[in-house]
Amino acid sequence: MNYLSQLTRSFTNRKVKIKLLGIYLAVTVIPILLIGFYLNYSMRNVVLNNTINEVDANVDKLEMRLNTILDRAINISDQIYISDDLKKVLEQEYDNNLQIYNAYASYPIFNNYLRYYNEIENIRFYMTKEMITNSQFVYADQETRNQAWYQKAIERQGRISWEYMQDKWTKESYLTLTRSVYGNNRELLGVLAIAISPDNLTSISKSELFDVFVSLDSEKIVHSKDPRYLGEHPSFIKKADIQDQESIIYDTEFKQENYKIYLRSFKPSKTLANQIQITALIPIEDVIKDSRKVLYNGFLIVTICLIVSITLIGLFIKSFDKRIYQLRDAMNNIAKGNFDIKDRKLGGDEIGQAYEDLVVTADSIKELINEVYIHKINEEQWKRRQKESEFKMLASQINPHFLYNTLEMIRMKALINQDQEVARSVMLLSQMMRSSLEVSEQPILLESELKLIKTYLEIQKMRFGDKVNFSVAVECDIQDYYIFPLLLQPIVENAIIHGIDREMETSMIEINVYRTADNLVIEVKDNGVGIAPERLMLLKNALDASEDTAQQSSGIGMNNVNKRIKLYYGEAYGVDIASEYGIGTVVTLFLPSEKGPDSDAEIIDH
Template structure:
């Protein structure tokens, strides 16, 4: 039964919260509508005509122009991206053909016995080394037969050989280079590297690096075949858009823009939004937003890394014509709007002149000159308005008298409604408290006997009698606190050891008169909403002190409290002045406001899990004897 009741309360709170949110949103929309209508009504006729012209003519034209320009820009951009993708694919295939040559040559050299014999021979003199180099023409043959190859060299672990820029004995400096370390650690190593060529001024070139294993001798050499940069540059220079070849370390090894060559891709493509495996993404190139197209170059299945072709399509190269067309359209629209503005201004002047004359007559009547005569030619709306105004002036005196009588009756009716509302709020009482208490008394009497139950019945009767005897008249603070004590004793009986309370009444405040049932509902709220669902119970404290500012009443509990969002809802709820106000916090809050003024309303503070504090201050009247 307790679980079902809790669920019902939560559902009720959710429904009420949704209703309040909908009501708040509706009020907000109504306020906006009212504000716009008021602004429109406050405008002069020329301003209204100009705004009408802007909304009906200028805004649609500008919107259509912007839409068409954007469509043109998007179409141009899509077409350029499609063309760039085709160009990228063509470059990728042609680059793959160029790079297959070093792979093919390295495959042949793997089975070249002359290389095996040369690098594994232990020479006894420099003359023997030179003679062997003269007889070796394999590298020269391949460079002559394949002009795309710039250089071929092999790094070897044979200190009896000398460096002739084709066979280079390995030194400690070479051993520290990353590509050599990787080749030394991987027997099947074959990768493309952008490395410096010490045989050609130390400039970096795209090179195929491959480990050649000599199994019988249990040795190896590292072969490096370098591609001529001019071959790649010539191929890329035929492209319209920025096109680059990038290695796996994001080095730009070739480009149709020589300033980009040798840079990192990240420094070329700013604010890149590339994701792993993504072929199309956006970036900023040279300060211009660009579409980036990237594709992998597949050279050989044995290659252990990848090269990429990256194309950048800069937006300003594509949408320049669309921007020029948009500028011309904007100029034509501006000239047309300027001409129409002149016509609207002339027409508004003719209208406003007649309206100004009518307005001057209305101002005289507003100052009390009911003898003013309004005569204006024309059968249009302005002429009709002047005649109706003349008729209105004739009846204005009678209307003023009627209005005064109506206002008097309205004020009297509002005062009567306030008195009725106060009496209705003061007469309300929470039936759940009576039902729950009587049930607790019945169960206690049944289980333990009648003495304790009789005491509770006596307290309950005393509480009900004091509530009925007040009759809505002010009572002493001491009597109100006695009712609070009776209520807490009854609730202590109901909750047993789970509820304790503290009452602190300033002796100087005992005789002050306050509205009845103004503190007890706050205490009831703390018990029911703060401690009822708290398993270990808690303490309710009531402090009534006389201060300079007035009589301060504080009701605190250490119950479950509520979050900031719920606190805002409670504060909104207690300030709701609609007729369906119910008992509880809103009842007390409205009674305080009606009786003692706006400064006497409830102040609610709460923190979730720590409890709630509700307080109010009643201003004093006449030497502190009457609050």
């Protein structure tokens, strides 16, 4: 209940236009989008399931045809395995090669099989007995005996094994049945190899719509429409340990596209160790392309309808919100005492009627105020203006011209008395006072600000004598460069007050102006006592602190300069301070850089 109350209160506190838009989204846009996503997902699944069912039926046919081909090779191997004529040819001793050729000719069964069964590509018998080799009878030399398929056939002692191996004569690779053959006394006569015709495998899968791969033991692809994949590892097979007659479906990525994989695994008859996998790769995007087009068209229609409806509700909300704000502003003006409300036509509904009533109310209040308070207000205003006039008359008695004239009179008397130092001091003070009194919030030339700083330093030099020296170095063109007034004066004043070491014979104040790639930099250096690390940390923190915090810390003038720079130029600019205790302090101002040719450094030393 508390959660429901908080939700209700939060909704109540929202603006009316937010409420209207939220309700529209909740009851119209969101349900339509959810229904669209549901239909898209459901249709996608229906299309994919139909395709998978079709593929399942095709794979059933493909498995049946493939088993027919493999069974043909298995039956041939059985007949050869039990053939007494073959054993007689291999066990008999021969005196010359002619007798061997005659023996081969008396056993034409290999040629008969190749002639009548197009499922078979070739038949090779690798003999252990060293005899003359022809196209079917091949002597198993040491190289052949070292091959894995030959050794595996011997280890299985007459049981059928399937290999994807290269033919000795054609150098082509075939799906091959291998089987060791023994004599009547169980002596090894050789290994039989029956290769399956690739053309026959192609004929059983050429009508398939999708890519179909036949692999052996999930290790090598033995048939594919694309010959580039023959002999390759079937990377799209994720479960190599599936059981006989098991079919699985899963998603994977192949050739940088998303596929749904239909995998069927089975064992050929009379085979113990090998499994054949038939894999159909279903490209998801191609399958759902047509249905997606229909859905896209549907989404387009829905989107157009939503755009029209959102536009209409937006126009209504905008008009409603505008009239509400006009009514609210009128009420706010009345609350603040401003009863001059424009007579607007906000329509004939409740909002327009409320505004008309508010105008009548404001007029009534104005009449009442005029009757009771106008005379008293006018009297108080007259008295205040009288006081202001008296104050201005008093202030005008002492004005800047009077001050300048007085200082000029003092300077002239000093010149008459031949006191040059006093005369110069008065002149500098007059210049500085004139510049200070003319300061406004408008930017001034940087040259003018530097001139004021030089005047200030001249006065300080006259005050401290040779104990204080200064230099101003301008290392770039600052013509027509404007800054806010009194940015440098507080920094230089701090250097005089806090930077000068009273025990040093000569204190130096250096002002350097130069440009970097991004900034105009103004440095104020002194060789005074420096700042202790703890104090320096406080000053740096104050530069980054809020207004209230900064006012509570020291360095108010520097904080003020930093704040003015950031407010006018941006957060990328400001003031930085660096100091080493006992060595000196450097305060740096970073201002925006202005493009312009560099000029020779102008150095003023005193």
